[in-house]
Amino acid sequence: MKHYSLYSIPFLLFFAYSCNSTVSEIEPKDNNTLHQVVRDNFGLQFLATSLHKTGISKTLIEAGPFTLLASSDQAFKDAGYKDPAAVYMEDASKLELITKYHILKSELIISKVKMGYNQPLETLLGTEAYLSKVLYGKDTMLTINGSIVLQLDTKASNGMMQVINNLLLPNAHKNLLDGLSAISDLSLFYQALKSSGITEQWKPNEKFTIYAPNNIAMRNAGYSSLEQIVETPKEKLIDLVEWHICKDQKFKQDYQFLATEGKDIYSEKSLNNKDIPISIQNHWRDRRIVDKLSMRIGSQYIQPTKYDIITGTGIIHIIGRTFN
Incomplete structure (x- = not known):
């Protein structure tokens, strides 16, 4: 048997x-x-x-x-x-x-x-x-x-x-704030965004892409606790969070199609009008399929650790350091 x-x-x-x-x-x-x-x-x-x-x-x-x-x-x-x-x-x-x-x-x-x-x-x-x-x-x-x-x-x-070619992750969050609040490793950036007050000005159907720094990134940038963020001047928080947010939702793959034909770079604009050059790394077997993205801020390259977290009002990509 x-x-x-x-x-x-x-x-x-x-x-x-x-x-x-x-x-x-x-x-x-x-x-x-x-x-x-x-x-x-x-x-x-x-x-x-x-x-x-x-x-x-x-x-x-x-x-x-x-x-x-x-x-x-x-x-x-x-x-x-x-x-x-x-x-x-x-x-x-x-x-x-x-x-x-x-x-x-x-x-x-x-x-x-x-x-x-x-x-x-x-x-x-x-x-x-x-x-x-x-x-x-x-x-x-x-x-x-x-x-x-x-x-x-x-x-x-x-x-x-x-x-x-992928298993889709369900859209389980009504909006970007709900999506951020559901991820414990983004609690500091969530508090910064909430305390900045900018989401109160967003239109109901408006969509955004957020490059959300994780908690280690926020601490390294000087935001060590939720209490400290609440006490931070609103103008400083607005500058921080708006640099990490762009208009319209963009999945990782979208950048390939937005880039100039024949080039693997796309220049994104943040909400506070700062340039975010995005380098596109393709799958080695198929030039159409994007493996990774890298954001170049000054001399630093920042690569998301997680992509394409979808919510009802946009997309979240998680990064390991802040842009500023």
Whole structure:
């Protein structure tokens, strides 16, 4: 008799689910739903596991129409999931949020969408994802939340599937202040932004990109505690936070398309009108895919430690030192 470790059990359950419909749900008569399209695609095993574990596979046999933003197996691996068994072992509530964020409430045919940056898409989670369709050289580049669309407009009987190269992080925060407050390592910058009062002047639909210094960066810049920040003159706080904020939301990948063709640099403007030259480092196998960004402030290069934290009013990138 063969013996299996505890950690192999979820994979065996997934394998049985994939190969024998009597183990899981009853198969619908329609064999071309988004549910079935995923199951029939060997490059989407991690996603199939996520859909099964959360029960959202049942949604994808309904009439819809829906659009499935299908993260590739490599996308799941890049996000830290070793195999489908690791996906199955994930906390169910977390996995449900992630999975619902990858399903749109309507049919998205990308080939028919007009050119534009970060066009909003309503997800099953109730928050928005963003589609960019832009010219890059002679090519039309497609991204969703800065993730490259690898395969577009796969038709199913109840909608469309778009395969992407990243696992999207759900937009779980109503606005940038909520997003900053939810990250403990940004508590000092959050307090500086809140105490500056500038967010009170922002329009409801206005979007920004924040390069948020972590707590070590803020302490190194002389902001050692929440109490000290509260007591700091407002003018000084405004200058600090406005240097780290730019208009419009920009995912890491967006800078590649905004840069002058043939150059890997884009000059950004902060809210206090200071230049932030941004250097773009590309994936070595694909010049289109951005690996890293570096902000040059004087002679210093500052590289984000985390990118593309999405909120309802913009994007947060975390950095390890302040600009001033």
